[in-house]
Amino acid sequence: MSEPILTVRGLSKAFVSAGENLVILRDLDFELSPGRRVVIIGESGCGKSTLLNIVGGLESATSGTVRAGPYEVHAL
Numbered sequence: 001m002s003e004p005i006l007t008v009r010g011l012s013k014a015f016v017s018a019g020e021n022l023v024i025l026r027d028l029d030f031e032l033s034p035g036r037r038v039v040i041i042g043e044s045g046c047g048k049s050t051l052l053n054i055v056g057g058l059e060s061a062t063s064g065t066v067r068a069g070p071y072e073v074h075a076l
Contacts, residue, residue: 003069004031006055011064013050024050028064 011028014021024047032038040048053059055066057073066073 002034004033005069006032007065007067008055009065009067011051011054011066012062013047013054013059014062025054025061 008028008030011025012023013025014023016022028051040051042048050059054061055073057076060074
């Protein structure tokens with residue numbers, strides 16, 4: 001079995017909106033192996049774009065790590 005090309009561990013993202021703490025992602029874990037396909041589906045506002053922005057390095061997570069191969073995305 002090959003090493004994952006993407007590893008997400010303990011990923012969480014929260015925002016403060018109108019004085020209220022909104023948790024968008026909570027303790028998310030997954031791995032993506034070479035040759036695998038993944039579909040991200042969900043209703044509007046469930047965190048799909050937030051997840052992709054964090055994985056792509058465009059946004060920071062509140063907690064957790066994202067690794068692309070051996071590299072931590074937010075350390076690059």
